Amino acid sequence: MTPAISIEELTKDYAVGFWRRRPYRALDRLSLEIEPGEVFGFLGPNGAGKTTTLKLLMQLIYPTSGRAEILGRPVGDVAMRQRIGYLPENPSFYDYLTAEELLNYFGELFGLAAADRRTRVSALLDRVGIGAERRLQLRKFSKGMIQRVGIAQALLNEPEVIFLDEPMSGLDPLGRRDVRSLILELRDQGRTIFFSSHILADAEALCRRVAVVAGGRLAASGRLSDILAFQVRGWELVMSSVTPEMLARVQPSVRRVTEISPGRYALELSLDQAPERVLTDLAAAGATLISLNPMRDTLEDFFMRRVAEAGSGARTPQAEESRARR
Amino acid sequence: MRAVRTVAVNVFRESVRDRVPYNLVLFAVLLISSSYLIGQLTAGQDVKIIKDLGLAATAVFGLFISIFIGIGLVSKEVERRSIYALLSKPISRPQFIAGKYAGLVLTLAVNVAVMSIALYLVLGYMVWTAPPTIRAGWDAPGLDPALLKAIFLIFIELMLITAIAVFFSTFSTPILSAALTFGLFVAGHFNADLKNFDRVVNSRAAVLLARGAYHVLPDLSAFDVKTQVVHGLPVTAGYLATTTAYGLAYVAGLLLIATLVFSNRDFK
Numbered sequence: 215m216t217p218a219i220s221i222e223e224l225t226k227d228y229a230v231g232f233w234r235r236r237p238y239r240a241l242d243r244l245s246l247e248i249e250p251g252e253v254f255g256f257l258g259p260n261g262a263g264k265t266t267t268l269k270l271l272m273q274l275i276y277p278t279s280g281r282a283e284i285l286g287r288p289v290g291d292v293a294m295r296q297r298i299g300y301l302p303e304n305p306s307f308y309d310y311l312t313a314e315e316l317l318n319y320f321g322e323l324f325g326l327a328a329a330d331r332r333t334r335v336s337a338l339l340d341r342v343g344i345g346a347e348r349r350l351q352l353r354k355f356s357k358g359m360i361q362r363v364g365i366a367q368a369l370l371n372e373p374e375v376i377f378l379d380e381p382m383s384g385l386d387p388l389g390r391r392d393v394r395s396l397i398l399e400l401r402d403q404g405r406t407i408f409f410s411s412h413i414l415a416d417a418e419a420l421c422r423r424v425a426v427v428a429g430g431r432l433a434a435s436g437r438l439s440d441i442l443a444f445q446v447r448g449w450e451l452v453m454s455s456v457t458p459e460m461l462a463r464v465q466p467s468v469r470r471v472t473e474i475s476p477g478r479y480a481l482e483l484s485l486d487q488a489p490e491r492v493l494t495d496l497a498a499a500g501a502t503l504i505s506l507n508p509m510r511d512t513l514e515d516f517f518m519r520r521v522a523e524a525g526s527g528a529r530t531p532q533a534e535e536s537r538a539r540r
Numbered sequence: 541m542r543a544v545r546t547v548a549v550n551v552f553r554e555s556v557r558d559r560v561p562y563n564l565v566l567f568a569v570l571l572i573s574s575s576y577l578i579g580q581l582t583a584g585q586d587v588k589i590i591k592d593l594g595l596a597a598t599a600v601f602g603l604f605i606s607i608f609i610g611i612g613l614v615s616k617e618v619e620r621r622s623i624y625a626l627l628s629k630p631i632s633r634p635q636f637i638a639g640k641y642a643g644l645v646l647t648l649a650v651n652v653a654v655m656s657i658a659l660y661l662v663l664g665y666m667v668w669t670a671p672p673t674i675r676a677g678w679d680a681p682g683l684d685p686a687l688l689k690a691i692f693l694i695f696i697e698l699m700l701i702t703a704i705a706v707f708f709s710t711f712s713t714p715i716l717s718a719a720l721t722f723g724l725f726v727a728g729h730f731n732a733d734l735k736n737f738d739r740v741v742n743s744r745a746a747v748l749l750a751r752g753a754y755h756v757l758p759d760l761s762a763f764d765v766k767t768q769v770v771h772g773l774p775v776t777a778g779y780l781a782t783t784t785a786y787g788l789a790y791v792a793g794l795l796l797i798a799t800l801v802f803s804n805r806d807f808k
Binding site for chain 1: 542543546550553554557558620621622623624625626627628629630631632804806807808
């Protein structure tokens with residue numbers, strides 16, 4: 215099956231500086247493959263290369279090397295854009311147009327017939343929660359409302375693949391919930407969604423697979439469950455009827471003790487400590503087991519660690535090449 | 541073609557919303573008030589002066605529209621980042637440039653057409669009120685259709701200036717684009733002088749430079765037949781055809797280079 219999105223060794227260098235132009239690597243040999251119908255989270259801190267990647271996929275910028283395809287077509291194929299939708303980061307549109315006029319304009323570019331345009335524009339604006347304001351010029355819209363219009367325009371052509379760059383940006387909690395439910399709705403319709411975000415909770419709620427980029431490089435990619443499953447970083451043992459004497463006995467093996475309620479404690483053990491031994495000691499002294507759980511990384515922990523690992527060093531093409539050789 | 545037309549219509553709509561048609565009101569007021577004042581001051585020359593004034597005002601108002609809208613056509617889209625969503629739609633970069641250009645040419649065509657109608661209306665009123673003895677002394681008929689030849693060439697010149705503005709707009713800031721376009725407009729009107737530069741300077745390098753500039757810069761004075769038309773002198777169909785062909789070839793060349801520049805640009 216043809217992947218919905220295929221990215222191979224995509225690299226982008228910019229020249230920075232005024233007098234002495236020096237290269238800056240914004241994206242370093244990114245390779246990814248996204249299957250049709252999948253919601254794919256593209257995560258990373260600001261400046262990690264997320265928007266650069268999306269701009270390369272939209273051919274708003276050209277790669278220094280590497281290639282990318284969407285729906286089996288090169289990203290420069292204009293006809294292919296009939297089948298995709300794109301929400302730019304912090305979108306900005308023609309402020310002299312109304313929301314309705316903007317969507318009509320884009321609808322014409324997609325070649326939609328007038329009657330079809332009317333129906334779709336109205337339904338989409340309803341779906342993203344733009345009511346009577348649709349007849350106001352966009353210069354009167356708040357940031358959140360512009361974001362909603364941006365989402366509507368990305369869905370106008372009923373795209374097979376949807377690219378959303380920070381779709382929750384500028385939205386209030388209600389708006390974020392709406393967008394989350396919209397993304398899930400689109401997923402259920404079989405559409406492929408590639409969304410970039412630095413908000414990890416969104417990825418955890420929506421994505422089956424994610425990629426983490428940091429410093430222009432791919433730090434990790436895969437199923438969320440796989441990425442996080444490997445990251446067991448200790449054990450949490452909860453016991454009741456624990457006395458101070460019992461605690462003192464097991465203290466050397468325990469990383470942290472938290473009193474939940476009188477006699478009930480949560481004991482945090484590092485990965486190299488066998489929880490069975492502490493559990494046996496305490497149980498033998500009369501304590502009762504409530505629970506024993508592996509402590510896994512949250513996506514946030516994982517993300518922060520990868521970002522820290524990738525964050526050091528200059529981002530020049532030479533530095534990236536030598537890093538790759540190592 | 542659909543994409544070009546859609547973008548063009550949007551440019552026209554933008555110019556209307558940006559109150560560009562207000563210049564037509566200013567034009568009408570200028571023409572009507574001038575005709576009244578000149579009618580009080582001169583005898584027999586008023587129609588000629590109104591023709592001169594009307595044609596010059598059409599050219600100047602058109603020039604302002606060409607430069608001030610033309611320079612922002614592309615750069616404004618990049619600055620406000622509206623181009624991101626637009627170029628993700630099924631439209632190529634050459635189609636985008638063609639649509640932007642066509643939209644401004646459409647705006648200019650409507651402006652020039654309305655100004656021409658206003659000029660003919662004022663002239664019609666003057667013909668109607670002028671006594672036959674005065675009319676007999678005019679170089680050319682009051683409602684001379686030959687005025688349309690001058691208006692037509694003004695329009696072709698405006699198309700050329702718009703192409704220059706769009707060309708600069710593809711890679712430069714609006715202020716720099718305005719300065720460069722205006723500079724080219726001025727240089728274009730004095731282009732013929734560059735041909736004979738060797739008569740006034742001795743430096744061979746300067747003469748070669750001037751000769752090179754003469755061949756590269758547009759010869760805008762060729763589009764100015766206002767004096768001939770106002771004085772009833774002939775402007776042949778052959779001259780109109782060759783000048784139009786020259787203007788359109790220049791426009792095509794500029795748009796081609798603008799498209800090449802724009803097609804290779806990164807929108808960071």
